[in-house]
Amino acid sequence: MDPRTSAQDVMRCDLCETAVVQMHCDTCLVKLCTFCVGKHIISDESKDHKVVKFQSRKSTPLYPKCTSHCKEQCEMYCNPCDIPVCTSCVASDKHLGHKFLKILHVLNERRKKIMNDAAELNETIYPTYQDIASEVQNRMSQLEKEYGDLSTAITKYGEDWHREIDKLVLKLKAEVDVMKNTQLQTLQKHLDEINKNISDIKDEIDIIEMAIDTNELSKLFSVTPSAHLYRNLPHKTILSLPKFTPGTIHEELVKVFGALSSSSSTSDKHGYSMKTTQKSPEAGSSPPVKQLLDEPETVTTIKIDIHSKFFPYLYNVACLSDEEIWTSGGDNTMKLYSINQGSLLKSITTKSGNTPNVIAVTKSGDLVYTDNRDRTVNIVKNEKIEEVIRPQNWRPSGVCSTSSGDLLVIMDSDDYKQTKVVRYSGSIEKQTIQFDDKGKPLYSSSLYNRYITENRNLDFCVSDSGSRAVVVVNQAGKLRFRYTGHTPAPKNKSFRPRGITTDSQSHILTADIDNNCVHIIDQDGQFLRYIHCGLSVPYGLCTDTNDNLFVAEWTKKQVKKIKYLH
Template sequence: MDPSSSAQDVHRCDLCETTIVQSYCDLCLVNLCKPCIGEHISDEYDKHKIVPFQKRRSTLIHSKCETHPHRNCEFQCEDCNDMFVCSSCMASNQHKGHNFVEVTEVYKAKKDDIKKDTKELENHISPTYEEIAFDLENQLASIDGGYEKLEITMSKQGEQWHREIDIIVNKMKTEISEIKVKHKELLQKHLNEIKQIQSLIKETLHALGKIEESTEVSPVIEYSSKIREFSKPPPKVKVTLPTFIPKPIDREKLYTLFGHITPLSTAIEEQILLQNQPYILYTSDRELLDEPELVATIHTGYRNLRSVTCVNEERIWTSGMTKDIKCFNIKGTTLHTILTKPGSYPDDIAVDSDGNLLYSDSETRTVYKVKRSQTEELFRLQGWKPVNLCVTSSGDLLVTMYSDDKTQSKVVRYSGSREKQTIQFDDEGKPLYSGNSFIKYITENRNLDICVADCEGGAVVVVNQDGKLRWRYTGHPSVTKNKPFQPCGITTDSQSRILTADKDNRCIHILDQNGQILRYIDNCDLEDPFGLCVDNNDNLLVCELYKGNVKKFKYLK
């Protein structure tokens, strides 16, 4: 039998490998018996920390100071980007007057965060992905049975049509087989994506486990949470089987009257994970009305009404080419008026996650925040001028802007006043947006795509959250919509549909999340539609630029 282990898995001394362990070196991570302690610390006592075995790994292992190697870094300097420092550094001129925090405090806080993340991953996020994977596997398992029923129905219809119809039957079976392949590929693709993320979650949990057991300070403090990355699962895919619709026999129109196969119908169930709460499903099941209905008209008094943004279902903020920003209730009563800072009129407005009003001023190159009726500068640009704004689901601020020489345009993401991301070029290094000072309204879709209405560029430009180009929409051929497509306002709804204002053609284009036109809103005497927003009930609010009205539409069932 190996003397270093037994059936009871008794811990043995790492030096002699025979005696039962009694002590532990917290710095070297070595099991020790009493006789071996002297040998272990013989090189230099200060390099070791001997503790009872039951209290092992209770000593924090601090990094050594680069300036004073004989001292441990037990503090961080808040004024030097949280630089690790020792007590001698604190007393030096380099850090004179700086603020310091004890490493042990940061270490304990980070350890708590790691425990919370581990619990969140184990109890909520990982089970959610398991359920999604289980659902996809069930859909894959039931595909063959569903398609077999379709083929039986088609065969019965084919028997009635005798030999002339055999060719058509075989052709449609081929179509069914092709659709089935696409069906499986679609589900398998999403299943692979889910399992890949599950693998990443397991890797993260494994890494967190190691960090939790570790007493090394640096890895713990440098730990960066991945909860936000995993808290937005991909949309849940529900693919409906196609149906076969038989028709009466007519030999002159055999193929067209035999029936047709419906395409795959995919329903998307958006999933939002809230920490310490079960996930919530939002199902894409609201269809478009045949005729959108005008619900209300609000007279704002602006001659050039450019922007509208919702506070809630009952209140909206509006702005035009004047120095006042007005808040109305849905009945048209003015509730508040904000006067902008000296400069020009506000280019655009938005409401942040705390309900504070934001507005941009290209003349002063500044984005302002209005909090409790007090206006403060959020940030001021150099060499660029901010134009249009969008507050994202994560609380970030997206800003479209153009260069002082009006030759470049880009989108910048901010967290507070800190720049996080810049979107300007595609993978080939070509500009995504037209370089000019014209409006470029912006919005974020539920799938986190960033959608920009490039008015002068004549296109809706959509990139994913990483800034990679997904598609461009340049209008849809129409006999009645014969003026150039120059989109103005843009917004999205709970169904991930994109709505954009086509002022010159007096209509609203409704697109799906992949850029396919679904329909227009062009009734209710809509004139010069400009700024847009959608409230929490998926009602559409439209600015009529020159009339100064905000029209509220119901366009979903």
């Protein structure tokens, strides 16, 4: 094998291409053997060659050439003039009385600023623009589906009419297509602008990284920090979909068949927010694919103190972080535990003194709990309890925080004959989900607590113990599927769900208290596997940012941390 072309050969001298490299010219960036050092120096005597041991390469600073004195290097920096200067410049009248700094000191400060700029571009701005692009693309897909649903509704309505109105149906569908294409073009233009910014940011990052990695100081001077150009995020495009309003059969078909409301596109300056560097379950738009373990394993078990004479049981668990969990049971206290130490860190007593029904952690890290008897939803901030929701004639049960920071609350009517899910922004009601397309209730009425969570694909998932099902609707409140268990069940008992949670893979995990296991289904309701791990009456569930599962065991009053994904 030719030693000069062997993939495992050592580095060779750039001049003779035979001898092993021992030296390095920091001026010319050339690898040399000891024999070729002299030859290299005399090859261009106009340069001040800095030859060092190869291990110390790039250790010699390459000062910029002076623009006024071409044979001199700039080792100083004139602060008032904001330019590098050589010793001749310092002695000249041009800089008389000026303050000078060592150029290396100035460059170190500039390097820090550039590195901070690079960090902001890499860790905050670039990922934010990627997320925005992903959001716009998802919205475009959603727009396609919603406009498709709109066209389908018009078509079904048109089937009840005579053939004479077919032209009118086609005309309205054409209007839908025009509106859809107009809004898609608006979003595409928005996406193109965002992608261009992403490309520019990536180019800027590459330039900065090259400048930081080199020892040519002039390249550092050529870098102009630009993160400020991208801190002001683009205006968010807000789309308004038209609505189809059907009429009644009448002689004047054009007037009574129905009409589309106009669509619109607006720009919201505050529509997007800068991505934070803090990791969270929704920190990435495309999480890495993780496979289920062949055998889930219990990592640790945490004993929970419940002080209740009549209801000494553990109901709920909610992850505050990867190191801490909130729990609640049959008493009136919510407790924060260290996962690694298993020790109690903090206790919060409910404002009313009642037992909390369901607990959750908001996107901002605050504890939220429902009080069914007091008819309130409360948030704990800095150990102070704030009442945020008190509905009239309805009792809150399950609660969760969404990726947008809203709250989803399961509500039961005072007579427990009706159930609905309400979306709140603060204390403002934004959305109510109660019936399917046929006007039938989506959720059963029950005295038991119901649990709710938002999946990564923005579906709302409810553990409906009354109907013994997991009910999943999309963000618009349309039913996607019902999961009623898998046969055969571990203990041959019917599915009886309690706690519910999701993970980074959009899996839905539900506690089954009668079969002493946790069901894992995918985002479309297909059963994947059971988790056993010696569980006894599993009740509350949650997952952390690393996809570890936490299970609150009802009678044993303990929380198990379970690893089930690679």
